[in-house]
Amino acid sequence: GENVEQHPSTLSVQEGDSAVIKCTYSDSASNYFPWYKQELGKRPQLIIDIRSNVGEKKDQRIAVTLNKTAKHFSLHITETQPEDSAVYFCAASKRGDSWGKLQFGAGTQVVVTP
Amino acid sequence: DVKVTQSSRYLVKRTGEKVFLECVQDMDHENMFWYRQDPGLGLRLIYFSYDVKMKEKGDIPEGYSVSREKKERFSLILESASTNQTSMYLCASSFLITPTDTQYFGPGTRLTVL
Numbered sequence: 421g422e423n424v425e426q427h428p429s430t431l432s433v434q435e436g437d438s439a440v441i442k443c444t445y446s447d448s449a450s451n452y453f454p455w456y457k458q459e460l461g462k463r464p465q466l467i468i469d470i471r472s473n474v475g476e477k478k479d480q481r482i483a484v485t486l487n488k489t490a491k492h493f494s495l496h497i498t499e500t501q502p503e504d505s506a507v508y509f510c511a512a513s514k515r516g517d518s519w520g521k522l523q524f525g526a527g528t529q530v531v532v533t534p
Numbered sequence: 535d536v537k538v539t540q541s542s543r544y545l546v547k548r549t550g551e552k553v554f555l556e557c558v559q560d561m562d563h564e565n566m567f568w569y570r571q572d573p574g575l576g577l578r579l580i581y582f583s584y585d586v587k588m589k590e591k592g593d594i595p596e597g598y599s600v601s602r603e604k605k606e607r608f609s610l611i612l613e614s615a616s617t618n619q620t621s622m623y624l625c626a627s628s629f630l631i632t633p634t635d636t637q638y639f640g641p642g643t644r645l646t647v648l
Contacts, residue, residue: 426576469636520628520630521582523579524569525576526575526576527574527576
């Protein structure tokens with residue numbers, strides 16, 4: 421089955437700097453890659469996603485890139501702010517298979533220091 | 535606005551007890567999922583259901599069972615709770631067929647088994 425690896429497990433950045441989280445996946449048939457953010461004590465929420473027919477997607481200060489050949493995708497956060505502190509999870513799935521089942525990475529704890 | 539609720543935020547049980555965790559969604563979603571979340575391990579899928587009375591095993595189904603008698607409700611059952619089932623349990627739901635498979639999560643139940 422699909423295996424998703426996520427690095428780093430923790431990431432400390434100064435406010436205003438950029439943060440990058442990387443994920444690799446094993447199943448070349450995977451075609452949908454969402455990112456979820458979980459603030460302390462709260463539920464995970466989708467922040468951005470990308471499909472395999474797109475190489476990059478941006479939404480204000482966050483962007484996701486996908487390299488299908490290398491089977492990896494990354495989350496980029498620019499101009500980090502204290503409210504970006506959270507655990508971020510990447511995930512992968514195959515549309516049309518497994519009923520929308522997502523395989524999640526282990527998560528990255530991001531700490532933004534003022 | 536999608537709402538996924540879970541019956542308890544915190545639960546303390548004793549080893550050997552039968553435990554029921556309930557999840558309710560109000561968006562007429564076909565898919566429902568149960569995950570457990572442990573530090574460093576991310577979100578691991580226990581069971582999922584794509585229709586009433588239908589269920590599929592996830593990655594870690596041992597020691598758990600599920601029930602889905604109504605579309606909006608998905609229950610996770612620990613037949614005989616053990617200390618290694620102490621964890622955060624998250625429920626999620628999604629539409630069966632959409633361009634993306636966005637999963638909407640409940641607030642979680644932190645279960646402690648003594």
